[in-house]
Amino acid sequence: MVNASDNVKNDLSGRANAGAPSEVPSLEVGWRTLRLVWPFLLTGMLLWAVAAASFHFLSAGRAYVGGESLWSKGQKDGVQWLHTYHRDCRPESFAAYRAAMDIPMGDRMARLELVKDEPDMDIIRRGFLQGRNQAEDMPGMVRLVRYFGNVGAMREVLVIWEHAEALLLQIDAVAHRLDAMVQARCDDTLARLPLMDEVMRLNAALTPLQQQFSDKLGEANRFMQRLLLGVMAATAAVFSGIGLALAWGGVRRSIGSEQSLADSEQRYELAVTGSNQALWDYRFKSRQLFVSESLPRWLGYASEQFAAGIPAFEACLHPEERASVMDAIWVHTRAGTPFEIDFRLRKSDGSYLWGHMAGRAFHDGRGRPTRVVGSIRDVTERWEMQRAMKAELRARLVAIASLRKTLSAMTEGDPDMAVARSRDDMAAISDAISTLARQMRQGKEQLEAVLGLSPDGFASFDAHGRLVYVSPAFTDLTSLTPAEVMGLDEQAFAQVLDQRCAAGHRLGSLEAVADAGRTGQRYLIELAEPVRRVLALQWREGRGAQVQSVLCLRDVTHETEVERLKSEFLTTAAHELRTPMVSIFGFAELMHTRDMSPARRAQALEVVYRQAGVMVSIIDDLLNLGRLESSEGADMERLPLDLAPLVAQVLAGFQAPQGRTAPQLHAAPGCAWLVVGDQAHLRRVLVNLLSNAYKYSPDGGDVTVTLAPGPAPVALDQECPGVWMSVRDQGIGLSPGQLARVGERFYRADASGSIQGTGLGVSIVKEIVALHQGALEIHSAVGEGTEVRIFLPLVRADG
Numbered sequence: 146m147v148n149a150s151d152n153v154k155n156d157l158s159g160r161a162n163a164g165a166p167s168e169v170p171s172l173e174v175g176w177r178t179l180r181l182v183w184p185f186l187l188t189g190m191l192l193w194a195v196a197a198a199s200f201h202f203l204s205a206g207r208a209y210v211g212g213e214s215l216w217s218k219g220q221k222d223g224v225q226w227l228h229t230y231h232r233d234c235r236p237e238s239f240a241a242y243r244a245a246m247d248i249p250m251g252d253r254m255a256r257l258e259l260v261k262d263e264p265d266m267d268i269i270r271r272g273f274l275q276g277r278n279q280a281e282d283m284p285g286m287v288r289l290v291r292y293f294g295n296v297g298a299m300r301e302v303l304v305i306w307e308h309a310e311a312l313l314l315q316i317d318a319v320a321h322r323l324d325a326m327v328q329a330r331c332d333d334t335l336a337r338l339p340l341m342d343e344v345m346r347l348n349a350a351l352t353p354l355q356q357q358f359s360d361k362l363g364e365a366n367r368f369m370q371r372l373l374l375g376v377m378a379a380t381a382a383v384f385s386g387i388g389l390a391l392a393w394g395g396v397r398r399s400i401g402s403e404q405s406l407a408d409s410e411q412r413y414e415l416a417v418t419g420s421n422q423a424l425w426d427y428r429f430k431s432r433q434l435f436v437s438e439s440l441p442r443w444l445g446y447a448s449e450q451f452a453a454g455i456p457a458f459e460a461c462l463h464p465e466e467r468a469s470v471m472d473a474i475w476v477h478t479r480a481g482t483p484f485e486i487d488f489r490l491r492k493s494d495g496s497y498l499w500g501h502m503a504g505r506a507f508h509d510g511r512g513r514p515t516r517v518v519g520s521i522r523d524v525t526e527r528w529e530m531q532r533a534m535k536a537e538l539r540a541r542l543v544a545i546a547s548l549r550k551t552l553s554a555m556t557e558g559d560p561d562m563a564v565a566r567s568r569d570d571m572a573a574i575s576d577a578i579s580t581l582a583r584q585m586r587q588g589k590e591q592l593e594a595v596l597g598l599s600p601d602g603f604a605s606f607d608a609h610g611r612l613v614y615v616s617p618a619f620t621d622l623t624s625l626t627p628a629e630v631m632g633l634d635e636q637a638f639a640q641v642l643d644q645r646c647a648a649g650h651r652l653g654s655l656e657a658v659a660d661a662g663r664t665g666q667r668y669l670i671e672l673a674e675p676v677r678r679v680l681a682l683q684w685r686e687g688r689g690a691q692v693q694s695v696l697c698l699r700d701v702t703h704e705t706e707v708e709r710l711k712s713e714f715l716t717t718a719a720h721e722l723r724t725p726m727v728s729i730f731g732f733a734e735l736m737h738t739r740d741m742s743p744a745r746r747a748q749a750l751e752v753v754y755r756q757a758g759v760m761v762s763i764i765d766d767l768l769n770l771g772r773l774e775s776s777e778g779a780d781m782e783r784l785p786l787d788l789a790p791l792v793a794q795v796l797a798g799f800q801a802p803q804g805r806t807a808p809q810l811h812a813a814p815g816c817a818w819l820v821v822g823d824q825a826h827l828r829r830v831l832v833n834l835l836s837n838a839y840k841y842s843p844d845g846g847d848v849t850v851t852l853a854p855g856p857a858p859v860a861l862d863q864e865c866p867g868v869w870m871s872v873r874d875q876g877i878g879l880s881p882g883q884l885a886r887v888g889e890r891f892y893r894a895d896a897s898g899s900i901q902g903t904g905l906g907v908s909i910v911k912e913i914v915a916l917h918q919g920a921l922e923i924h925s926a927v928g929e930g931t932e933v934r935i936f937l938p939l940v941r942a943d944g
Contacts, residue, residue, distance in 0.1 A: 208286050220248075229241075231340075246317060251276035254268065259291065266287070290303070312350055316351075422522050423436060430515065461490045463491065477505075478506040482505075485502065499527070602622045603695055607692070622698055623672065638655075639655055642670075652682075681701045783821050787817050787819055789812055789816065795835075829910075831872070833907070838876070841877055842877070865938045867919075867939050869934050870937065878928050
C-alpha cells in the first residue's frame with residue numbers, strides 16, 4: 146500500500162485526467178447524460194401526471210353522472226312508494242320509501258361534508274356508499290369538488306344540487322306528515338290528498354333540476370378536458386424550451402468546470418502537503434486507512450508504518466486510553482456526529498505526544514457508515530502548559546490554607562466555625578467571611594422576619610400620601626410587587642388595586658375604607674385575580690413623619706365562605722325537609738277534615754308513612770354526616786380487617802329490588818386485602834353505593850363489585866399500595882355537568898323525582914373514605930352506566 150500523499154496524488158491526477166473519453170467512468174457518463182436530458186424526462190413525467198389527472202377527474206365526472214342517475218331513480222322510486230303507502234297503508238311501503246330515499250340522502254350527507262373547510266373523510270365515504278357510488282370513484286369525486294367546486298360550471302352544479310336537496314327535504318317532511326296521518330287513520334284517504342298533491346308538485350319541480358344537473362355536469366367535464374389539454378400543451382412547450390436552453394448552457398459550463406476542477410485539485414494537493422496537521426481518511430468498504438505524511442514524521446515512523454490500517458493506529462495509542470478512544474470514535478461514527486478527542490500517541494523513541502483528533506463520519510442512504518475523515522493536531526505544548534498551571538495552583542492552595550488558619554484564629558469563639566473546620570479551605574474562608582456579613586445584616590433581618598411572619602398585609606404612606614412600604618404578606622395577598630406600586634399616591638394605588646377586584650366588590654377609594662373604620666364597620670373587597678380572595682381592609686392614621694397612614698389587609702376568604710356554605714346548607718336542608726312535610730301535612734289534613742273510604746284512607750296513610758320515612762332518612766343522613774364531620778373520625782374503630790370477607794358479607798345480606806339479579810363480586814380468589822378501618826362505616830359505604838347502583842339503573846342490567854390492587858391516585862400524593870373497590874351499573878349514567886356535582890349535599894341526578902333518595906348518600910361515602918385516607922373516583926357517561934371506584938390503602942408489611 147502507498148502512503149497517504151501518494152493516494153491523494155493519484156486521486157487528484159485521476160480527476161484531472163477525467164476529460165479523456167477512455168478514462169471517463171460509466172457513472173460519470175450517466176450523470177452528465179442525466180444533467181442534459183432531465184428537462185425532457187421531467188416534461189414526460191409532467192405530461193403523464195397531467196394525463197393521469199385528466200383521466201382521474203373525467204372519471205370522477207362520469208361517476209357523478211352515474212350518481213345523479215341513482216339519485217334521480219331513488220327520488221322517483223321514493224315518490225312511487227309514497228303513492229303506494231297512501232293507498233295501502235302498509236308499513237312495508239313506507240319502509241321501501243325510506244330505503245329509496247336513503248340514496249339521495251346519503252349523497253346529501255357527503256355533499257354537506259365536502260363543502261366544509263376541514264371535511265371528515267369517513268363521513269363522506271359513508272355518504273357516498275349510502276348513495277350507492279363505487280368506492281373506487283370516491284377519491285376522484287372528492288377531489289373534483291374540493292379543487293373545482295368554485296370554478297365555472299362546477300360551481301353551478303353544486304348550486305343545482307343544493308336546490309334539489311332542499312326540494313328533497315320538503316318531500317321527506319311531507320312524507321313524515323303523511324305517515325303520521327296514516328298511523329292515525331288509514332281509511333281517510335281524502336284528508337291525505339293535499340299532501341300527495343304537494344308531493345307531486347315537488348316531484349315535478351325536481352325533474353328540470355335533475356336535467357340541469359346533468360347538463361351542467363357535462364359542461365363542467367368538457368371544460369376540465371379543455372383546461373387539462375391546454376395545461377399539457379403549455380407544459381410540453383415550456384419545459385422543452387427550458388431543456389434545450391439548459392442543455393446548451395450545460396455543455397458550455399461542463400468544459401469550464403473540468404478546467405476549474407483540475408486547478409482546484411492541484412491547490413488541494415498543495416494544502417495537504419504543506420499543512421501542520423495530520424489528515425486521515427478511513428473507508429469502510431475497502432477497510433483502508435489513509436494518513437498524511439505529517440503523522441509518521443511527528444512519531445518518527447516510516448510512512449509504511451500505517452499500511453496495516455486501523456490496527457497500526459490503535460497500536461500507537463497509550464494502553465490506558467486505547468479502549469476509550471476507539472469506543473468514542475465508533476460511537477460518534479454510528480451516530481454521524483462530529484467528535485473531538487485528546488489522547489497520547491507513542492513515538493518511535495518510546496515517549497508520548499499529546500494529539501487532538503477531530504473528525505466526522507458519513508453515511509449512505511440506509512444509515513450505514515461509509516467513511517470517516519478528520520485531522521490530528523499536536524497539542525503537547527498545551528498539555529505542558531496545563532501541567533505548569535496545576536503546579537501554580539498547588540502553590541496557591543498553600544497560600545489559601547495559610548489564610549484559613551489566620552481567619553480561624555480570628556473567629557475562634559464563634560460556634561458556627563466548628564463546622565467550617567471540617568470543610569475544605571475555600572469553604573472555611575467563605576464561612577468566616579459570611580459570619581462577619583451575617584452580623585452586619587442581623588438587625589435588618591430581624592425586623593423583616595417579624596413583618597414576614599404576619600399573615601396580614603401592610604402598606605404604609607408617607608406625609609405626601611405616597612406609598613413607601615409594602616410587607617411580604619401584602620404581595621402574597623394581592624400579587625402586587627413593590628416595583629408595581631411603590632411611589633404611587635393614594636388615588637393611583639386604589640386604581641391599581643381596583644383592577645384586580647371582581648365586579649361589584651371593588652375598593653372604590655381609601656377614604657371609604659377610613660369612613661367604614663370610623664363607624665366600626667368592616668370594609669370588604671373581593672379580588673378576582675390571580676385567585677379569588679376576600680380581603681377585609683382597615684385604615685389607620687400614623688403619627689410619624691415617614692408613616693402618615695397604614696392600610697391593613699386581612700384574608701377573610703375562609704370566614705366568608707363558611708358563612709355562605711352555612712346559609713346555603715340551611716336553605717337546602719329546609720327545602721328538602723319541607724317537600725315530604727307538605728305531603729304529610731296535606732294527607733293528614735284530608736284524613737282529619739273529610740270522611741274517606743278505608744281504601745282511600747289506607748292509601749293516604751301509605752303516603753304519610755312513606756314521606757315520614759323520607760324525612761327520617763334525611764335526618765339520619767344529616768346526623769351521620771354531621772357526626773362524621775364534627776368527630777373527624779374520633780369515634781371510629783381503626784382495626785386491621787380483611788376487605789374481601791366484609792364485601793362478601795354485605796353482598797350476601799343485600800336485598801336486590803324485586804326482579805333484579807343480586808350484585809356480583811369479581812375478586813381474585815385467595816387474596817387478602819388487609820386495610821385499617823371501621824367495619825360498620827365501610828359496610829355503610831358499600832350499601833350506599835349498591836343502593837344507588839340499583840336505583841339509577843331502573844331498566845335492569847348487572848351490578849358488579851370488583852376488588853383489585855392498584856397504585857394510589859395522583860390526588861393523594863402518596864406511593865403506598867392499596868386496593869380499589871369499584872361498583873358498576875348499567876344504568877342511565879351521568880352527563881359531565883351532573884358528574885361535576887355528584888357529592889354535593891342534597892344533589893340528585895334524577896331531576897324528575899321518580900327515583901327516591903335524599904341526595905346525601907355520596908356525601909356520606911366521601912366523608913367516610915376521606916377519614917380512611919382513601920380516595921373516591923366516579924366515571925360515567927349518559928346511557929352507558931356509572932362506575933364508582935374507592936381506593937383504600939393497604940396495611941404495610943413492616944407496620
